[in-house]
Amino acid sequence: MAKRRGPLPSSSAAKLLMAAALVDLALLYLVSKTILRVVTPEKIQVSLPNNSVLADFFRYGEAVATVFFPVLVFVFLTAIFWLVTETLLGGLTPGRAVLGLTLSDETGGPLKRSKRVLRGMRKLSTLGLSGLQVSDLPKYDKAAGCVWNSSMAPVPRRRITEWVFVLQAKDGRKSRYRLGDISSFVRTGQLKIGRDAQWADIVLPSTSLASGRHCVVRVNRKQTEIIDNNSKNGTFIGNRKLAAGEWTVLPRKAVFRTTDVLCQILS
Amino acid sequence: MSLSKFLPDLKGNAGLAGITLVQVVGFIADCLAIITTLATIYGIGDYLGGQNLSVIITLDDSPLAFRLMLLLLVCCGLGWALGTICKRLTEKSQEYLHIISFIMAGLFALILVAASEVIANQSKPGLLPQLQLFTIVGVGIVVMLCRFQYRSLDGLASGSTLELRSSGILIFVSVAFLIMLLLELS
Numbered sequence: 001m002a003k004r005r006g007p008l009p010s011s012s013a014a015k016l017l018m019a020a021a022l023v024d025l026a027l028l029y030l031v032s033k034t035i036l037r038v039v040t041p042e043k044i045q046v047s048l049p050n051n052s053v054l055a056d057f058f059r060y061g062e063a064v065a066t067v068f069f070p071v072l073v074f075v076f077l078t079a080i081f082w083l084v085t086e087t088l089l090g091g092l093t094p095g096r097a098v099l100g101l102t103l104s105d106e107t108g109g110p111l112k113r114s115k116r117v118l119r120g121m122r123k124l125s126t127l128g129l130s131g132l133q134v135s136d137l138p139k140y141d142k143a144a145g146c147v148w149n150s151s152m153a154p155v156p157r158r159r160i161t162e163w164v165f166v167l168q169a170k171d172g173r174k175s176r177y178r179l180g181d182i183s184s185f186v187r188t189g190q191l192k193i194g195r196d197a198q199w200a201d202i203v204l205p206s207t208s209l210a211s212g213r214h215c216v217v218r219v220n221r222k223q224t225e226i227i228d229n230n231s232k233n234g235t236f237i238g239n240r241k242l243a244a245g246e247w248t249v250l251p252r253k254a255v256f257r258t259t260d261v262l263c264q265i266l267s
Numbered sequence: 268m269s270l271s272k273f274l275p276d277l278k279g280n281a282g283l284a285g286i287t288l289v290q291v292v293g294f295i296a297d298c299l300a301i302i303t304t305l306a307t308i309y310g311i312g313d314y315l316g317g318q319n320l321s322v323i324i325t326l327d328d329s330p331l332a333f334r335l336m337l338l339l340l341v342c343c344g345l346g347w348a349l350g351t352i353c354k355r356l357t358e359k360s361q362e363y364l365h366i367i368s369f370i371m372a373g374l375f376a377l378i379l380v381a382a383s384e385v386i387a388n389q390s391k392p393g394l395l396p397q398l399q400l401f402t403i404v405g406v407g408i409v410v411m412l413c414r415f416q417y418r419s420l421d422g423l424a425s426g427s428t429l430e431l432r433s434s435g436i437l438i439f440v441s442v443a444f445l446i447m448l449l450l451e452l453s
Binding site for chain 1: 441
């Protein structure tokens, strides 16, 4: 099954990015701690020049390095990690992978290389510190037109005019109609279904047991509704027969039946 | 498949008739997951309390693979339960339920780190720092399961719901690593 990811609002994206950054930092801490169990300053042998100002300088440097060795290892690892993830992996880090965060441009397509470079340069100019906020996306993301996507966020629906009406006759033949191609639907938002070619927008097969003016479906962004037009053999959602002359909510992707013809609206 | 197929009394009630069998089965599965998680937590508490258990697990000499497997089981229960509870709480509009969801996130983080510490081999430190390793792996598993619970299949998650869930995840991760750090310092 394809992974469906929708664009995250900036405040939610900022919080999840912060959580991902914490996971990454913890991981780097684990790696640096493991390295420090193997490599210690005492094990690093440096041959120093004898009796000179340079030697004193090196010894002083060595003493400082010994104290700050764990910090140096952590900073070094962080720099390497940042370079690899931002340049080679296109912003993908273990933390972001765990949280299912992916980067895209505003249209949902992959981020162009030029925009990635721009983002990386801006991030570098602040050492990534401007990203440490939980209320809004950092400026470098906004400037590059980045959008963070997640499976937690709803995938934007298609326009109603791009929805498709699918009809399956008794003999199994299927017909598909794009709602935007039905002129009266574009005008009124209603879809008339029946055998009467003069009245109906969706004309059912003449061999069908459906009525000439069988039912009407109205569609808006909030919901889809259906009304049975006092048909002879009735309209059904599943096995439930609809009350005639009463608007009933049609659940999303539900299949309804005009006597012997199956119908479905795919949004 | 709609419930109205099985329960004709629902006819005319669009809200109830819209409930699908998958949603009902999912709800029952969620309830079972919560019960088994609570049973697991009770079991760990019982073990720590030195009470008699029918199965005694000796962790002292257990290899890393066994410990990781145990951690995986605990984290699966924790992740599923946290995701389910917070999902239900953030769907409601009452603010106190949102606060409870944040408290639950913090509490589950505490349980996770406590479980990691119990499972980690503190007496024989090897090359890998086990407490940190288990906490990071545990946080990853729990967050992934929460994300799975929060996934938006039908476009129902509003902006405010998303923000509440994101905050919950951030609180969980922050508290878990904060406690790990405090344990490290202690």
